[in-house]
């Protein structure tokens with residue numbers, strides 16, 4: 001066992017109002033530069049819909065993420081190392097800019113400089129790639145709010161298998177918003193796809209970053225990420241991705257998208273997991289078991305033994321305390337109401353989603369009457385769409401998983417309504433969904449009250465550790481005599497197997513190419 | 529032997545080599561951020577599929593041919609039992625194929641760069657210089673292979689050009705060997721030195737970054753936030 005801390009995110013989809021504030025603030029901070037005009041580290045999609053880039057979920061086409069070979073071993077869907085080097089001159093799986101959209105601006109000059117005339121001047125769209133006039137035919141959220149859905153949404157890859165039953169006519173449609181950032185996966189296929197070793201996962205907090213100095217522009221990470229959350233800067237010729245706003249996280253602050261979220265749907269917190277069993281979990285044969293396998297990696301920071309192990313593995317004490325109070329641990333692991341996006345990609349993603357009840361409620365209200373809150377329960381059992389859709393999105397097709405979560409959410413509402421309106425505390429409701437009344441109240445506190453302090457429980461980075469590490473070159477910094485690292489993790493078979501797959505030691509020892517570059521006057525990790 | 533010969537076959541090569549080596553050292557130390565293939569596949573993919581693959585595989589084969597023809601001396605090839613006839617055969621047939629493939633790729637790449645405005649807009653002056661020099665060097669090279677050696681009278685560059693080239697590295701330049709070579713060979717060599725001089729300042733630096741370490745590497749890499757502080 002080798003415990004690591006990971007900063008994770010949960011988004012409560014019921015509360016997303018699709019306002020795109022997160023996307024805009026993120027863009028203003030990170031991608032408002034030449035070469036990244038088309039890049040949205042955070043984007044908000046309407047589901048059902050094609051998404052951004054168009055049909056990104058069709059990994060039979062883009063071949064992102066992992067799969068199992070015939071002998072059950074995990075391998076990159078796009079092929080292994082030799083395959084990549086042979087194909088390095090042209091990547092067959094790379095989306096082109098038209099799969100995203102041609103970025104454009106408007107010719108604002110004419111508005112200001114046009115001579116006086118009868119008609120108002122018009123600012124025409126200009127392509128930011130060619131500088132020429134263009135006609136806008138697609139954008140990052142073209143099918144927002146199901147716009148054009150009757151024509152396009154049937155191509156949504158998530159509809160595969162249920163398309164014949166889904167009605168996309170306006171009156172019968174269901175929809176919800178899906179905000180997306182990089183998942184900062186436990187088993188990131190972008191890292192594995194990078195031939196230069198420029199992408200890495202940070203030991204301390206699990207944030208996945210591209211070293212801009214080491215990236216050589218081979219562009220395999222772009223196609224290797226099944227979520228299409230690595231982007232190619234066409235000006236610099238380097239890959240860029242969501243940084244989970246690491247400078248803010250290090251200071252104990254939430255990411256920009258979270259901080260500015262209007263619906264207050266986002267949660268940030270630590271989880272502790274066993275890094276030695278990541279490969280094993282990602283190799284789970286049945287995709288529907290992947291979620292449980294991933295859940296099995298997480299450990300309970302309230303358990304004293306876990307705390308001791310965490311300390312031995314160099315996780316600072318205050319971080320362990322933050323992990324105990326983590327809303328991500330509570331929603332995803334303790335109450336199991338948050339689910340990972342497309343677990344079948346086998347990257348073990350770490351941005352989890354509380355599935356929305358609203359499509360179910362909407363489905364009930366289609367006939368024109370307002371749904372009685374208690375009607376929701378039979379609907380959860382009975383309705384196939386949109387539950388199957390949610391299942392394809394968040395549970396590798398396991399509709400029971402979605403029902404389990406929706407029942408808990410609906411029960412929380414019913415329980416709190418009874419308690420607040422009628423003054424009765426119906427324990428029975430809680431036990432029916434395998435919880436107790438206090439837990440339901442806690443869930444309510446997290447999801448409905450959602451105070452800032454409860455949503456973002458982020459420890460500050462330990463800069464003083466850097467000092468100690470500098471003094472003890474060649475060690476983990478904590479394994480001095482009697483130090484927390486000195487007991488050392490005992491290698492186990494799973495660990496050894498895993499290490500051939502994952503570089504868990506200091507990279508520069510095992511693999512010279514992974515040596516971090518010296519820092520000059522700018523931070524080594526990211527944008528110059 | 530004129531001053532002109534000394535300049536072309538002694539001064540130019542050494543100046544280019546100095547620029548080549550010093551330029552790479554300087555660029556590697558000061559411009560890691562600019563060290564990339566500057567891929568344009570995002571902007572255009574279909575033409576690139578043909579252009580890039582043909583060009584690169586052709587170029588790599590041609591480079592291998594140069595190693596065999598220029599760097600390996602006659603006595604070594606005969607010592608391992610390759611007769612003059614066999615050598616000629618190898619250089620003429622696979623050499624011609626490699627050359628044609630490379631030229632086809634380069635033509636596609638250049639046409640693509642000119643025709644697709646998106647790609648054209650990413651092209652800077654250094655790119656134009658690189659493409660011009662590549663076109664000249666490769667065009668003259670295929671000229672030698674096809675017009676002189678495969679279908680023409682033939683020219684034994686291994687006992688002139690090759691010896692001059694190797695002599696440069698022994699610090700024993702023999703410019704008179706080049707002075708007597710046919711014009712295509714002279715132009716090919718001179719333009720190649722110009723290309724080498726430009727190399728470290730262009731996107732061609734990506735050639736040295738062929739990520740062979742990937743072959744023996746674990747898939748998932750971790751790095752400590754404090755890695756930088758460790759040194």
Ligand code: HEM
Nearest residue numbers: 088089218565566567568569580584587637641734735738
């Ligand atoms: C040794 C291994 C090499 C590798 C791995 C390599 C890889 C690449 C890659 C990935 C690209 C970008 C293609 C794209 O737009 O997506 C590229 C472009 C290019 N390479 Fe190489 N290359 C190698 C050797 C060479 C050599 C030997 C030359 C020439 C002497 C060369 C000349 C070029 C040129 C001119 C381009 C620009 C193509 C264009 O966009 O028009 N490369 N290379």
Ligand code: SF4
Nearest residue numbers: 182183185189190225
């Ligand atoms: S979601 Fe993020 S961490 Fe996961 S594979 Fe994609 S870019 Fe990498």
Ligand code: SF4
Nearest residue numbers: 016019020022261263
């Ligand atoms: S800011 Fe919040 S509510 Fe608005 S779209 Fe983004 S995630 Fe949804």
